[in-house]
Amino acid sequence: MSTHAPPRRRSLLRPGEGEAYLLVLPWLLGFLIFQAGPLLFSLGLIGFKWEMVTPAHWVGLENLRQLVTDPLMGTTLYNTLYFVVLSVPLNIGVALATALALNVNLRGVNFYRVVYYLPSQVPAVANALLWLWIYNPQFGLANAILSAAHLPPSQWLFDPAVAKPALILMGIWGIGQGMVIFIAGLQGIPPSLYEAAEVDGAVGWNRFWGITMPLLTPVIFFQFIIGIIGTFQAGFAYVYIMTNGGPEDSTLLYILYLYRQAFENFHMGYAAAMAWVLFLIVGVFTLVQFRMAKQWVYYENVHD
Amino acid sequence: MGSSQGRPARAINRRRVLVGASIGGISILGGSLITACGSAAAPTAPSKPATQSGAATQPTAASQPASGGKASIRVGMAGLDVAQIAVWQNVATEFSKANPNIEAKIENVTGDAYQKYLVEIAGNAGHDVYDYETKQVPAYGAKGVFTVLDDYIHASSIVQPNKYFPVTWSKCLVSGKVVAIPWDTTPAALFYNTEIFDKAGVAAPPHDWGNADWTWDKFREVANKLSNGEGAQRNYGYFQSTWWVYSLPWVWMNGGKIANRDETKVTIDTPEVVDAWQFLHDLMWKDKVFPSAQETTAGAGTMFFTGKIGMYTNGPYFIPSLRKDSKIKWNVAALPKGPKGLYTRDPSDSLVIWKGSKNQDQSWKFLEFATGPKGQEIIALGGRGVPARIETAQSDKFLKQPDGIDWKVFVDATAHEGIQPVTDVWPQMDHTIQTELDKMWNNRATAKDVAKTLQTSITTLLGKATARRDRATWSETGWESPKY
Numbered sequence: 001m002s003t004h005a006p007p008r009r010r011s012l013l014r015p016g017e018g019e020a021y022l023l024v025l026p027w028l029l030g031f032l033i034f035q036a037g038p039l040l041f042s043l044g045l046i047g048f049k050w051e052m053v054t055p056a057h058w059v060g061l062e063n064l065r066q067l068v069t070d071p072l073m074g075t076t077l078y079n080t081l082y083f084v085v086l087s088v089p090l091n092i093g094v095a096l097a098t099a100l101a102l103n104v105n106l107r108g109v110n111f112y113r114v115v116y117y118l119p120s121q122v123p124a125v126a127n128a129l130l131w132l133w134i135y136n137p138q139f140g141l142a143n144a145i146l147s148a149a150h151l152p153p154s155q156w157l158f159d160p161a162v163a164k165p166a167l168i169l170m171g172i173w174g175i176g177q178g179m180v181i182f183i184a185g186l187q188g189i190p191p192s193l194y195e196a197a198e199v200d201g202a203v204g205w206n207r208f209w210g211i212t213m214p215l216l217t218p219v220i221f222f223q224f225i226i227g228i229i230g231t232f233q234a235g236f237a238y239v240y241i242m243t244n245g246g247p248e249d250s251t252l253l254y255i256l257y258l259y260r261q262a263f264e265n266f267h268m269g270y271a272a273a274m275a276w277v278l279f280l281i282v283g284v285f286t287l288v289q290f291r292m293a294k295q296w297v298y299y300e301n302v303h304d
Numbered sequence: 305m306g307s308s309q310g311r312p313a314r315a316i317n318r319r320r321v322l323v324g325a326s327i328g329g330i331s332i333l334g335g336s337l338i339t340a341c342g343s344a345a346a347p348t349a350p351s352k353p354a355t356q357s358g359a360a361t362q363p364t365a366a367s368q369p370a371s372g373g374k375a376s377i378r379v380g381m382a383g384l385d386v387a388q389i390a391v392w393q394n395v396a397t398e399f400s401k402a403n404p405n406i407e408a409k410i411e412n413v414t415g416d417a418y419q420k421y422l423v424e425i426a427g428n429a430g431h432d433v434y435d436y437e438t439k440q441v442p443a444y445g446a447k448g449v450f451t452v453l454d455d456y457i458h459a460s461s462i463v464q465p466n467k468y469f470p471v472t473w474s475k476c477l478v479s480g481k482v483v484a485i486p487w488d489t490t491p492a493a494l495f496y497n498t499e500i501f502d503k504a505g506v507a508a509p510p511h512d513w514g515n516a517d518w519t520w521d522k523f524r525e526v527a528n529k530l531s532n533g534e535g536a537q538r539n540y541g542y543f544q545s546t547w548w549v550y551s552l553p554w555v556w557m558n559g560g561k562i563a564n565r566d567e568t569k570v571t572i573d574t575p576e577v578v579d580a581w582q583f584l585h586d587l588m589w590k591d592k593v594f595p596s597a598q599e600t601t602a603g604a605g606t607m608f609f610t611g612k613i614g615m616y617t618n619g620p621y622f623i624p625s626l627r628k629d630s631k632i633k634w635n636v637a638a639l640p641k642g643p644k645g646l647y648t649r650d651p652s653d654s655l656v657i658w659k660g661s662k663n664q665d666q667s668w669k670f671l672e673f674a675t676g677p678k679g680q681e682i683i684a685l686g687g688r689g690v691p692a693r694i695e696t697a698q699s700d701k702f703l704k705q706p707d708g709i710d711w712k713v714f715v716d717a718t719a720h721e722g723i724q725p726v727t728d729v730w731p732q733m734d735h736t737i738q739t740e741l742d743k744m745w746n747n748r749a750t751a752k753d754v755a756k757t758l759q760t761s762i763t764t765l766l767g768k769a770t771a772r773r774d775r776a777t778w779s780e781t782g783w784e785s786p787k788y
Contacts, residue, residue, distance in 0.1 A: 051447060052422050052423070052425075052426040053422055053425050053426050053447050053448075053449045054447050054448065071761075136601045137598045137601060138536060138598070138599070138601045138602065139601065139602065155598055158597055158598050158746070245735075245739075246739065246742060247742055247746060248739055248740075248742055248743055248746075248748075249739050260731065260735070263416070263419050264419075264731040265729070265731050265732055266422065
């Protein structure tokens with residue numbers, strides 16, 4: 001109702017922003033309706049003692065205090081970090097090596113790509129049962145290989161010193177996903193760069209370190225982020241089915257312990273506290289990675 | 305009917321696989337914990353079941369038929385096998401014949417049944433009647449989700465405490481109130497392969513409990529005589545699950561206890577406990593007549609079924625698979641008498657009524673029927689346990705079944721049942737003791753070391769249990785092994 005026309009209508013949204021919001025709306029609605037509530041609920045639970053069927057009562061910081069004094073927390077954090085620190089680089093390294101090996105123009109290369117990719121599509125439970133048999137100290141394939149190589153047999157999942165490495169080793173079986181992403185990354189490297197390098201006389205490792213690696217760093221970075229977040233949370237099905245956290249708590253991962261607190265002991269408040277602490281730990285790890293990324297991740301299209 | 309009754313500590317069981325499958329992808333970030341348990345934990349304020357039927361305090365209702373139309377009650381059973389489903393369907397059918405106004409639906413809850421029960425109850429969508437392993441009853445009963453049955457029992461001519469095996473009955477009490485009625489009792493006894501005994505020229509173990517010749521020393525001697533061979537070819541004289549609860553009869557027989565009656569003092573590091581554990585350890589590592597975890601990777605059950613193990617302590621729930629999967633000739637005998645008495649353990653199973661059920665009286669009718677003479681007769685022929693009702697257990701119908709099994713050994717075993725220490729911290733106690741005792745089973749620690757560590761950790765753990773709850777949490781007859 002202004003007496004004179006405004007000089008320019010100022011929209012609340014920048015051009016295209018409306019469509020963008022429209023596109024994320026389904027996810028946003030899903031999040032708000034199904035996840036935000038439980039998320040906040042679990043945050044609130046930290047202050048309560050609640051066993052699901054008995055009334056919840058306020059205990060303040062008691063759950064967090066118990067978290068600090070719980071002797072099993074140290075064990076589970078150690079086990080989980082052990083997994084993250086060993087398994088993430090190992091998996092990324094093997095995935096990269098496999099991707100490099102399969103990034104060639106050979107007849108039938110797709111067949112091999114499928115072969116290496118397939119195990120990552122085997123359901124966790126089937127995988128777990130399969131590897132239980134492979135690691136069987138009496139009849140397993142793993143010990144058969146050791147004995148063929150004239151090495152002493154291992155007790156594998158029955159030996160607290162070997163159980164964690166055994167599970168990590170088994171994780172290599174599932175590198176398919178990472179391998180495919182690496183292959184995609186490798187194929188995104190413009191051939192012209194390699195041609196130019198060839199003109200300059202760079203071959204073999206020089207080519208790899210001078211061109212392939214720098215251009216793959218964003219992909220590697222992505223894999224580290226996803227891998228670390230994933231590994232903190234993953235492994236539940238495996239330790240639950242294969243070892244139940246044993247022997248002697250050597251494979252008691254944080255998430256298995258959280259599960260026990262929530263669904264065996266029905267300490268919902270305590271479990272919620274554990275979940276949020278893990279969220280913070282993962283958050284810190286991710287943040288540190290992003291900070292460190294500036295030192296080693298090379299983005300081709302960024303110029304300064 | 306707990307799926308964990310006979311589990312070897314490290315075996316994969318169906319429960320584990322199913323749960324692993326269903327939450328294999330569990331995400332941990334905050335709220336996902338809650339979404340993982342479905343609608344039951346929707347972000348409404350946690351509360352008690354809304355319905356608080358007054359039925360339990362009005363016993364007169366118990367003897368009245370349901371008013372109005374036909375009522376339907378849902379009975380949640382904990383992981384029945386196919387044969388047992390048929391048994392319980394039969395119970396339900398006969399129940400409806402006797403009570404035309406009530407229909408009972410048997411619903412088998414597979415996987416982690418007790419967890420699912422609690423989730424249902426928390427969501428105020430429980431079954432009317434639940435089946436529990438009796439040893440679980442005090443821990444869950446303390447949460448106040450079961451109907452107190454005392455008034456119903458006072459008014460009932462069928463369900464009377466003295467009709468049931470006393471130790472089994474005693475486990476159905478929480479704070480002196482009855483919250484469950486037992487439907488079977490499953491004491492462990494000694495299964496043995498008769499052919500192995502014949503071949504070794506050793507007399508079969510006695511079937512009568514308390515036989516003066518059947519002592520620990522004699523048992524050890526027999527176990528050694530039945531063992532032979534080396535490496536993968538070795539035959540073993542004895543096996544029992546390495547789950548720590550199966551060591552309890554040996555502890556009790558040696559005069560040991562996990563803690564004193566009023567849980568003021570943990571007594572794990574006493575010589576009685578340590579020596580009993582060491583006895584089992586010696587069978588495994590000194591005599592090598594008891595295969596270790598590494599030697600039973602194919603499953604100890606399978607080894608017994610294929611004639612590689614001479615004697616095997618287990619409950620009668622071992623029988624269905626033994627009959628189905630093995631071709632060996634076997635029988636069942638008494639456990640050997642210890643220096644300080646003769647004990648066995650007994651998980652047993654019972655029925656409870658959910659406090660929030662809208663069909664309290666009808667549910668009671670079902671309990672009365674299933675644990676009464678007619679229901680017990682059907683259950684008796686189920687072949688996995690002893691009916692909880694003494695008269696049924698002692699009837700010829702049960703004792704002289706065409707299956708030819710010496711059921712009397714299990715019936716007699718009921719006189720020698722010890723009581724496991726069951727508290728609301730049971731799951732933690734279970735994990736803690738098992739983790740520590742596994743060090744002994746794996747020959748990396750002596751029984752004494754294990755007991756010393758456990759003395760401290762269990763004292764802390766039980767301290768928490770009493771700090772959070774009053775003593776009512778504890779099974780009424782508590783820690784003592786009853787004397788007969």
